[in-house]
Amino acid sequence: MSDDAHLISLRDEVRTWLEANAPKGWRDAYAGMTHAEFAQAQRDWFQTLVRGGYAIPHWPKEWPGGGRSLAEQKVIYEELAQADCPRLLLSFVSTYHAASTLMECGNDTQKARYLPRILEGETWCQGFSEPGAGSDLASLKCKAERRGDVYVINGQKVWSTMAQYADKCLLLVRTNSEGAKQAGITFLLMDMKAKGVTVKPINQIQGDQEFCEMFLDDVEVPVEERVGEENAGWAVAQATLSSERGLTLMELSYRMRGALRRVAGLIRQHGRENDQGILRDFGQLVARVDSACAIADQFLLNRMNGIERVGDASVVKNTYSRVLREYSLLGLRLGGLEEQTRHAITYGDLNTGNWMADFMNSYAWTIAGGSEEVQRNIVAERMLEMQREPKGWAA
Amino acid sequence: MIELSELQDAASKAFPADQLRPERDAAWQLAAEMGWLMMPVSEEAGGLGLGRDASATVLCEMGRVLGTAPLISALLTVQALGEASELTDQQGWIERACAGEYIAMNLDRATISLGAGDVLDATLPAVPDADMASHTLVFGPEFCALVPLDAPGVTVTERHMWDESRRLFDVTVADHTIEPGMFLAKGAAATAIGDALRTGLVLAVAADSLGGAAACLSMTVEYLKTRRQFDRPLAMFQALKHRCADLKIELGAAEALLWARAGDEAATTTDIGSAKVLACDIFRKIAEEAIQLHGGIGLTDEHMCHLFMKRAMLNLQLGGDLDVWRERAGRQVLASFAD
Numbered sequence: 001m002s003d004d005a006h007l008i009s010l011r012d013e014v015r016t017w018l019e020a021n022a023p024k025g026w027r028d029a030y031a032g033m034t035h036a037e038f039a040q041a042q043r044d045w046f047q048t049l050v051r052g053g054y055a056i057p058h059w060p061k062e063w064p065g066g067g068r069s070l071a072e073q074k075v076i077y078e079e080l081a082q083a084d085c086p087r088l089l090l091s092f093v094s095t096y097h098a099a100s101t102l103m104e105c106g107n108d109t110q111k112a113r114y115l116p117r118i119l120e121g122e123t124w125c126q127g128f129s130e131p132g133a134g135s136d137l138a139s140l141k142c143k144a145e146r147r148g149d150v151y152v153i154n155g156q157k158v159w160s161t162m163a164q165y166a167d168k169c170l171l172l173v174r175t176n177s178e179g180a181k182q183a184g185i186t187f188l189l190m191d192m193k194a195k196g197v198t199v200k201p202i203n204q205i206q207g208d209q210e211f212c213e214m215f216l217d218d219v220e221v222p223v224e225e226r227v228g229e230e231n232a233g234w235a236v237a238q239a240t241l242s243s244e245r246g247l248t249l250m251e252l253s254y255r256m257r258g259a260l261r262r263v264a265g266l267i268r269q270h271g272r273e274n275d276q277g278i279l280r281d282f283g284q285l286v287a288r289v290d291s292a293c294a295i296a297d298q299f300l301l302n303r304m305n306g307i308e309r310v311g312d313a314s315v316v317k318n319t320y321s322r323v324l325r326e327y328s329l330l331g332l333r334l335g336g337l338e339e340q341t342r343h344a345i346t347y348g349d350l351n352t353g354n355w356m357a358d359f360m361n362s363y364a365w366t367i368a369g370g371s372e373e374v375q376r377n378i379v380a381e382r383m384l385e386m387q388r389e390p391k392g393w394a395a
Numbered sequence: 396m397i398e399l400s401e402l403q404d405a406a407s408k409a410f411p412a413d414q415l416r417p418e419r420d421a422a423w424q425l426a427a428e429m430g431w432l433m434m435p436v437s438e439e440a441g442g443l444g445l446g447r448d449a450s451a452t453v454l455c456e457m458g459r460v461l462g463t464a465p466l467i468s469a470l471l472t473v474q475a476l477g478e479a480s481e482l483t484d485q486q487g488w489i490e491r492a493c494a495g496e497y498i499a500m501n502l503d504r505a506t507i508s509l510g511a512g513d514v515l516d517a518t519l520p521a522v523p524d525a526d527m528a529s530h531t532l533v534f535g536p537e538f539c540a541l542v543p544l545d546a547p548g549v550t551v552t553e554r555h556m557w558d559e560s561r562r563l564f565d566v567t568v569a570d571h572t573i574e575p576g577m578f579l580a581k582g583a584a585a586t587a588i589g590d591a592l593r594t595g596l597v598l599a600v601a602a603d604s605l606g607g608a609a610a611c612l613s614m615t616v617e618y619l620k621t622r623r624q625f626d627r628p629l630a631m632f633q634a635l636k637h638r639c640a641d642l643k644i645e646l647g648a649a650e651a652l653l654w655a656r657a658g659d660e661a662a663t664t665t666d667i668g669s670a671k672v673l674a675c676d677i678f679r680k681i682a683e684e685a686i687q688l689h690g691g692i693g694l695t696d697e698h699m700c701h702l703f704m705k706r707a708m709l710n711l712q713l714g715g716d717l718d719v720w721r722e723r724a725g726r727q728v729l730a731s732f733a734d
Binding site: 260261264265267268273276278279280281282283284286287288290291292294295297298314315318319322373375376377379380381383384385386387388389 | 616645655721
């Protein structure tokens with residue numbers, strides 16, 4: 001079978017499966033949910049996808065549903081977007097960040113223990129950022145002291161996505177305060193039920209509780225739960241952070257393309273079909289959304305051909321996040337006063353048509369995962385090769 | 396099959412980035428020698444039979460060097476000759492055009508009246524390099540024909556343009572009888588040629604803009620890396636870095652859209668128009684910022700900044716202004732979500 005024919009047949013297969021298995025009317029159901037009910041719905045949808053063989057297409061082929069080429073993964077994500085299925089949020093850190101960390105840097109015992117559990121629904125969160133270590137992650141201070149067979153952890157973490165539901169945590173700790181700050185970091189796998197772990201969800205401006213604070217008081221983590229060598233955790237963290245390159249933004253861009261339907265609906269609802277100003281702004285948005293899809297596609301196509309230039313991912317991310325903001329702002333303009341009335345939010349989607357919530361949610365992409373400003377620095381310094389500022393500024 | 400990257404390499408070798416605004420007649424001759432004029436002609440007719448993305452690739456490279464030869468119009472008219480089923484000695488015309496005989500066309504909307512006995516009166520605005528053309532192609536409703544520029548009743552007047560990298564002329568035609576063999580097509584076939592010319596122009600201007608935008612940004616970044624103030628290169632200031640990064644990012648998105656659309660035969664004229672919106676808009680922004688970021692030197696005639704800026708401003712107007720394409724894109728997508 002030719003490549004094209006193979007992908008067409010995969011597309012049909014996924015589409016047929018989704019028609020039978022995708023949750024029907026999930027938007028209405030999700031809208032009235034508590035956050036805990038949302039988490040349960042996410043677990044159910046993940047298990048359905050695991051059974052269908054579409055939850056972990058990026059894993060190696062010895063795993064059921066794994067071993068998919070990038071081209072096949074693209075087809076699966078395109079179909080998930082096309083069918084407007086719920087996105088997988090709760091399992092994202094587990095199937096991408098945790099899996100990639102374990103596969104690339106974990107030892108055999110760790111892989112054998114944790115990878116199967118991820119498929120059974122074990123949920124992971126990330127303990128990277130701290131109140132004083134955001135964009136400058138390497139300056140983290142959460143301290144780990146070696147005492148015999150355990151590390152004793154004290155400190156605070158923040159912005160841990162869905163940590164209130166997590167079983168395990170990918171934790172970065174400081175084991176050495178001397179020398180280069182990157183050289184004193186160690187990577188641990190922490191049990192979220194361990195004594196001394198306190199998780200506090202953060203109330204966000206749109207009413208979501210997607211992120212948590214984590215307080216760690218004398219938490220003991222066995223030494224066997226360390227990934228890589230002591231003080232070599234920074235390199236492991238790079239494997240974690242580079243686990244997902246391009247597929248999510250491709251999927252999200254296509255979801256936004258489909259969600260232009262909501263903007264079109266507002267234009268009709270408010271009788272603006274012949275308002276030249278609105279049509280122009282809508283046309284501009286359409287061009288921008290299409291360009292976000294095109295650049296995400298191009299990035300993936302390059303990866304399939306083994307091309308990945310420094311900074312390309314930053315260009316894709318900033319394009320998407322900027323266009324997402326533009327999308328929600330046009331919705332707000334069209335929606336008028338009605339959108340200033342508070343409606344129940346739909347968890348887990350960026351293009352819900354609840355325009356104030358969508359606007360506020362769009363910051364998740366301009367701030368999280370390397371802020372827009374950090375991406376600009378990468379583009380300027382590494383793509384355009386503009387000189388870096390000398391280090392060592394001190395107040 | 397020639398790869399686009401090979402075309403791009405060949406073009407950038409023939410027209411090096413550091414030689415902006417190459418002399419027109421030599422550039423035209425070189426373009427003809429490179430075989431570029433054969434690209435849009437089918438292989439059966441002796442051409443290379445390359446798609447519109449091939450022409451766009453070459454035009455993007457010409458945008459990079461502020462190309463002066465009239466390739467935008469020439470590639471479109473040679474393509475039209477390939478469709479000219481009614482033209483006497485079609486093959487001879489194609490061969491001469493591929494070899495470098497320049498057939499021009501107007502880039503702005505014409506006023507045309509074709510009376511009984513095929514007597515033509517027309518005002519044809521913005522004809523590039525009419526001084527070196529033998530004929531101009533007139534495409535009106537239901538007909539498409541060649542008019543010799545040295546015929547009685549034809550006047551050719553050069554416009555004094557701000558953009559010094561291109562020369563535009565206004566051509567008027569009074570009481571000119573079109574010989575029967577000079578029609579490329581009539582009726583629906585002529586309308587199809589006219590539509591293809593209009594779409595092709597939009598794509599061509601967009602591609603030219605992307606080349607100009609990339610070259611202008613690169614020139615500006617290089618300047619910031621070398622110019623020192625406050626004991627450091629200007630490029631070290633984050634305020635300037637972020638402005639350049641934003642331009643680079645927006646350019647990347649515009650490029651991705653244009654190349655996706657250029658390679659998609661199903662893309663509508665409006666789809667190409669959307670790509671032009673982003674391409675011309677980012678060229679304008681980069682050229683505008685380039686002068687500001689160069690400081691005083693950017694305001695001098697000796698520096699290249701103003702050449703990019705003036706070409707960017709002209710490109711905004713050629714092939715339909717951006718608001719027209721924005722509105723059409725808006726209407727098209729609104730209609731696609733009809734329920």
